[in-house]
């Protein structure tokens with residue numbers, strides 16, 4: 001079995017480890033944690049903070065996945081692991097339904113009961129969380145987090161680093177800008193500007209790029 005490391009030791013890491021264990025195709029050598037508070041998660045040991053990444057390459061570890069919900073931090077650590085010579089692996093829970101006509105990038109997490117329909121494109125280091133639905137022709141860029149229960153209808157575009165909160169819905173052909181945030185339960189009827197935050201039904205802007 002290919003030896004892999006899970007980067008991150010919080011709640012999301014538990015879900016990623018559980019998915020990897022269900023896949024039964026990788027040997028997980030450990031997880032890293034910035035805080036060192038947990039000795040083990042789901043039977044997998046804590047092997048230290050992110051400074052161990054460089055040392056793993058010489059220990060026959062070839063694969064990694066970043067198991068951190070924050071899109072900014074997940075992007076940073078993804079690039080760090082790539083430059084260390086490790087290769088991103090996917091954690092796809094066996095109960096996820098992924099069309100053979102969909103495209104899935106590298107370092108992607110697809111959680112239990114998520115659905116990815118034909119001609120959807122999921123880019124590197126994205127999270128499609130529990131029971132989320134990504135419909136036909138959606139394009140999800142890198143470092144995006146689609147939270148549990150989100151519904152993306154047909155041909156939605158989600159740009160780099162955007163975060164879509166739990167159970168929000170986006171109507172067809174709308175675009176969520178780079179690093180934008182959509183609140184839990186929102187209904188998005190219009191394009192969302194980059195770096196903005198929208199909430200509610202219909203979704204309205206509460207924060208814009210200049211507010212940050």
Ligand SMILES: CC(=O)SCCNC(=O)CCNC(=O)[C@H](O)C(C)(C)COP(=O)(O)OP(=O)(O)OC[C@H]1O[C@@H](n2cnc3c(N)ncnc32)[C@H](O)[C@@H]1OP(=O)(O)O
Pocket residue numbers: 069129147148164165166181182183184185186197198199200206207
């Ligand atoms: C497995 C997992 O756990 S995966 C993680 C899933 N996590 C989520 O789904 C979290 C989703 N996050 C949210 O909905 C957040 O509230 C965000 C990102 C939209 C906004 O967060 P912040 O920028 O910190 O906003 P803040 O908390 O300051 O709220 C600003 C205002 O918007 C309102 N607001 C915030 N979120 C929402 C929402 N989802 N729906 C309606 N109103 C909201 C607040 O009540 C507040 O209103 P007020 O100014 O009248 O008091």
